[in-house]
Amino acid sequence: MNAPLPTHLIPGLRPLPAAALQALRQHFGDRCSTAASVREQHGRGESVYDAQPPEAVVFCESNDDVVFVVKLANEHAVPVIPFGVGSSLEGHLLAVQGGVSVDLSRMTKILSVNAEDLTVTVQAGVTREQLNREIKDTGLFFPIDPGANASLGGMAATRASGTNAVRYGTMRENVLGLTVVTAAGEVVQTGTRAKKSSAGYDLTRLFVGSEGTLGVMTEVTLKLFPLPEAVSAAVCHFPSIDAAVQTTIQIIQMGVPIARCELLDANAIRAVNAHSKLALREAPMLLMEFHGSEASVKEQAETVQELAREQGGEDFQWAATPEERSRLWAARHQSYFAALQTRPGCRCQSSDTCVPISRLAESINQSVEEAEASGIPYWIVGHVGDGNFHLSYLMDPDDTAEVEAVERLNVQMVQRALRLGGTCTGEHGIGLHKMGYLAEEAGPGAVEMMRGIKRALDPKNIMNPGKVFAM
Amino acid sequence: MNAPLPTHLIPGLRPLPAAALQALRQHFGDRCSTAASVREQHGRGESVYDAQPPEAVVFCESNDDVVFVVKLANEHAVPVIPFGVGSSLEGHLLAVQGGVSVDLSRMTKILSVNAEDLTVTVQAGVTREQLNREIKDTGLFFPIDPGANASLGGMAATRASGTNAVRYGTMRENVLGLTVVTAAGEVVQTGTRAKKSSAGYDLTRLFVGSEGTLGVMTEVTLKLFPLPEAVSAAVCHFPSIDAAVQTTIQIIQMGVPIARCELLDANAIRAVNAHSKLALREAPMLLMEFHGSEASVKEQAETVQELAREQGGEDFQWAATPEERSRLWAARHQSYFAALQTRPGCRCQSSDTCVPISRLAESINQSVEEAEASGIPYWIVGHVGDGNFHLSYLMDPDDTAEVEAVERLNVQMVQRALRLGGTCTGEHGIGLHKMGYLAEEAGPGAVEMMRGIKRALDPKNIMNPGKVFAM
Numbered sequence: 018m019n020a021p022l023p024t025h026l027i028p029g030l031r032p033l034p035a036a037a038l039q040a041l042r043q044h045f046g047d048r049c050s051t052a053a054s055v056r057e058q059h060g061r062g063e064s065v066y067d068a069q070p071p072e073a074v075v076f077c078e079s080n081d082d083v084v085f086v087v088k089l090a091n092e093h094a095v096p097v098i099p100f101g102v103g104s105s106l107e108g109h110l111l112a113v114q115g116g117v118s119v120d121l122s123r124m125t126k127i128l129s130v131n132a133e134d135l136t137v138t139v140q141a142g143v144t145r146e147q148l149n150r151e152i153k154d155t156g157l158f159f160p161i162d163p164g165a166n167a168s169l170g171g172m173a174a175t176r177a178s179g180t181n182a183v184r185y186g187t188m189r190e191n192v193l194g195l196t197v198v199t200a201a202g203e204v205v206q207t208g209t210r211a212k213k214s215s216a217g218y219d220l221t222r223l224f225v226g227s228e229g230t231l232g233v234m235t236e237v238t239l240k241l242f243p244l245p246e247a248v249s250a251a252v253c254h255f256p257s258i259d260a261a262v263q264t265t266i267q268i269i270q271m272g273v274p275i276a277r278c279e280l281l282d283a284n285a286i287r288a289v290n291a292h293s294k295l296a297l298r299e300a301p302m303l304l305m306e307f308h309g310s311e312a313s314v315k316e317q318a319e320t321v322q323e324l325a326r327e328q329g330g331e332d333f334q335w336a337a338t339p340e341e342r343s344r345l346w347a348a349r350h351q352s353y354f355a356a357l358q359t360r361p362g363c364r365c366q367s368s369d370t371c372v373p374i375s376r377l378a379e380s381i382n383q384s385v386e387e388a389e390a391s392g393i394p395y396w397i398v399g400h401v402g403d404g405n406f407h408l409s410y411l412m413d414p415d416d417t418a419e420v421e422a423v424e425r426l427n428v429q430m431v432q433r434a435l436r437l438g439g440t441c442t443g444e445h446g447i448g449l450h451k452m453g454y455l456a457e458e459a460g461p462g463a464v465e466m467m468r469g470i471k472r473a474l475d476p477k478n479i480m481n482p483g484k485v486f487a488m
Numbered sequence: 489m490n491a492p493l494p495t496h497l498i499p500g501l502r503p504l505p506a507a508a509l510q511a512l513r514q515h516f517g518d519r520c521s522t523a524a525s526v527r528e529q530h531g532r533g534e535s536v537y538d539a540q541p542p543e544a545v546v547f548c549e550s551n552d553d554v555v556f557v558v559k560l561a562n563e564h565a566v567p568v569i570p571f572g573v574g575s576s577l578e579g580h581l582l583a584v585q586g587g588v589s590v591d592l593s594r595m596t597k598i599l600s601v602n603a604e605d606l607t608v609t610v611q612a613g614v615t616r617e618q619l620n621r622e623i624k625d626t627g628l629f630f631p632i633d634p635g636a637n638a639s640l641g642g643m644a645a646t647r648a649s650g651t652n653a654v655r656y657g658t659m660r661e662n663v664l665g666l667t668v669v670t671a672a673g674e675v676v677q678t679g680t681r682a683k684k685s686s687a688g689y690d691l692t693r694l695f696v697g698s699e700g701t702l703g704v705m706t707e708v709t710l711k712l713f714p715l716p717e718a719v720s721a722a723v724c725h726f727p728s729i730d731a732a733v734q735t736t737i738q739i740i741q742m743g744v745p746i747a748r749c750e751l752l753d754a755n756a757i758r759a760v761n762a763h764s765k766l767a768l769r770e771a772p773m774l775l776m777e778f779h780g781s782e783a784s785v786k787e788q789a790e791t792v793q794e795l796a797r798e799q800g801g802e803d804f805q806w807a808a809t810p811e812e813r814s815r816l817w818a819a820r821h822q823s824y825f826a827a828l829q830t831r832p833g834c835r836c837q838s839s840d841t842c843v844p845i846s847r848l849a850e851s852i853n854q855s856v857e858e859a860e861a862s863g864i865p866y867w868i869v870g871h872v873g874d875g876n877f878h879l880s881y882l883m884d885p886d887d888t889a890e891v892e893a894v895e896r897l898n899v900q901m902v903q904r905a906l907r908l909g910g911t912c913t914g915e916h917g918i919g920l921h922k923m924g925y926l927a928e929e930a931g932p933g934a935v936e937m938m939r940g941i942k943r944a945l946d947p948k949n950i951m952n953p954g955k956v957f958a959m
Contacts, residue, residue, distance in 0.1 A: 134844035205933035214911035222693035243743035272714035373605035440685035462676035473940035
């Protein structure tokens with residue numbers, strides 16, 4: 018058993034008429050699949066929910082493909098669910114009203130690299146790793162790194178961020194423009210390649226974070242950054258989570274331009290050590306990275322080491338080589354899978370609250386207390402420089418009491434974050450799981466505005482229906 | 489005579505019923521004015537257009553005041569035009585359909601300073617200078633500086649930026665949340681104080697830049713930044729505008745975190761020298777500022793000086809004291825009024841295109857050629873680090889041929905910017921003047937989306953109607 022869908026989230030199916038399926042088959046040939054395994058894979062993602070498969074999956078290779086399927090879906094008022102690589106965490110991909118999964122993972126063209134403008138335009142299926150591989154020779158990179166090798170369209174859809182956001186911002190700050198296929202099947206450009214603009218409503222920022230509910234993003238124009246002259250990574254162990262968090266708060270308040278500032282608790286390190294054959298001390302730790310000129314990196318590291326010492330932090334252990342640095346970050350990125358392996362058969366429910374930096378200690382410490390009291394296995398990683406952390410429970414999906422306990426603990430974490438001036442989700446999005454949290458956070462007036470916008474842009478409610486808020 | 493309004497921009501007046509005016513008088517007392525001078529002052533701003541006065545002006549002091557006037561306007565389907573300090577440039581404030589000007593300039597409370605979180609919440613009528621004065625003791629500052637001492641609500645409404653945006657971003661990046669009075673008179677919060685969030689549609693970014701057409705922003709939560717340890721300003725003269733621009737392009741492409749990088753042409757310097765009693769050499773010049781640690785500022789300045797020399801730039805002249813630095817920036821900020829004084833009776837029509845940085849030289853050089861060929865007096869300042877510059881014509885408003893010639897020249901500049909991948913407005917907004925440009929830039933599909941959003945949030949079209957796009 019998995020976390021059951023709250024009943025208000027199970028609206029009626031909207032069946033795909035045989036003629037529409039026939040039209041899809043005709044257009045897409047063997048790129049249209051109704052095989053159970055393919056549908057199952059496209060109907061879940063990494064959420065705790067059981068799959069709710071779409072009726073069909075189409076593998077798009079062009080804007081025209083997307084236009085074709087969206088126009089057809091619009092005609093028959095059938096749901097369309099955009100799919101990148103399936104790494105979303107909150108149930109975004111479940112076909113709760115049936116419909117067609119629009120797989121964009123074959124749209125992997127880098128459309129134009131404008132190195133001299135620090136911009137790139139890619140198809141939505143390009144992953145962040147592919148992008149950075151393909152632009153390696155330009156001396157530029159795309160920093161946003163949510164851990165998973167997600168597609169850039171998917172990252173835009175959930176307003177993703179991750180380890181580098183503390184310095185480089187999130188998808189909100191780093192998407193300059195989009196090509197969108199609207200619910201009516203029109204192709205619309207938002208934004209330009211200019212760094213700033215005051216030209217009308219910010220449609221780009223409206224689509225970023227809209228979780229597929231307003232249209233299908235097929236092309237994304239992104240900011241790039243010069244590879245820093247110097248990069249150094251270090252780990253620093255602390256006597257307590259609180260000490261690590263207090264250090265982080267001071268780093269941010271002093272304005273140190275740290276590039277990455279990740280917290281791992283002892284549980285996370287234990288999992289990572291086992292999974293990635295590392296020998297990190299199993300105590301609360303910050304994994305940090307500094308970017309800049311040689312002098313600036315040295316200066317930043319000295320400041321941070323000093324702040325850490327005041328909190329009982331040990332001496333930095335430096336990643337001496339780029340390979341060692343990569344190994345550390347790979348281990349960090351695999352922490353999710355590493356943790357899953359510590360409890361066979363479990364499912365992972367990650368919190369994602371984000372609070373103003375001064376409230377981070379309160380936010381984390383009380384959550385840890387509750388987690389300890391619960392007796393349910395958990396682990397913590399956090400983009401703590403942004404006030405964002407993930408306390409993840411490893412729950413037995415067949416133990417109803419445990420599943421319910423985890424949801425109660427999640428609710429407590431969210432309510433605490435809201436009391437502290439924060440948000441229920443820093444980077445994972447609302448999906449299915451957090452619809453109740455969004456209503457509590459944003460309030461009825463703001464949610465009604467979102468509904469109005471959704472109605473205006475998607476009058477038949479075909480774009481990933483049943484997600485973010487109830488219509 | 490002034491630039492005539494294109495006929496499609498002159499929709500019918502929507503008169504304020506006597507009973508509604510009576511209700512305003514009852515609620516606002518002497519804070520409701522129908523005096524010709526007050527109405528005239530509220531019906532123009534700094535645009536080239538003649539004033540189109542609202543029927544009444546109310547001076548709001550609270551959210552409740554705003555709710556009162558908006559509910560009344562909604563009931564009678566009468567326009568509401570939010571007013572900050574009246575520094576907008578594109579005709580945003582003209583009451584083209586009549587209605588009530590909602591003056592927010594008395595809403596000047598700093599509601600909460602959260603220094604430890606680097607955030608502040610202010611009423612919309614607080615100006616950027618007031619804000620920085622009032623938070624001086626916190627060691628923090630709000631960097632966005634459009635030149636004018638604009639209200640923060642007004643700056644949010646036009647998605648303003650200015651001299652510091654090259655390093656600190658625009659209002660798009662620096663507004664965390666808003667309190668908005670909707671067209672129905674409901675008070676809605678958007679955003680939280682968390683640095684990032686993936687919770688639903690980005691209503692904050694939708695309102696930022698909406699130019700008063702979606703609701704009245706009454707409170708703004710902003711990011712603050714630690715005052716840099718070291719600040720240095722320098723000027724550098726170049727043999728040509730192109731040489732200054734080429735230097736700028738390289739500064740940006742190398743990723744130098746320059747805080748300000750302003751171009752002034754010889755015409756601008758001539759005006760500024762006369763107005764501010766300076767003796768700057770009347771040749772193309774970059775006015776730069778570097779923020780950071782002592783070491784970092786030194787490093788940045790050395791890099792930039794080297795780049796400048798390669799383009800024939802002279803040695804930096806440093807502003808030796810904070811007072812000298814302030815004097816330079818004050819002169820830069822007064823360049824608009826300084827230029828107006830060089831041609832008595834003239835009006836100033838500023839372009840505001842913004843292009844990808846690699847196309848900036850082409851964008852400026854061709855505009856200068858056209859300006860020289862026109863024989864009409866002009867001057868240039870530019871936030872060139874962002875690819876944004878203002879070529880401003882000083883035109884005789886009584887000379888129809890000249891007014892028309894300036895508009896033609898503006899159209900050419902905009903069309904060039906669009907060809908180069910840029911935008912018709914980097915920071916001034918659309919208002920009345922650029923509605924045609926927006927249609928050309930965004931295309932019918934995107935404008936139709938904006939219309940849909942406007943209809944959804946303001947079904948009676950009472951919020952600053954007749955601006956940004958035709959309904």
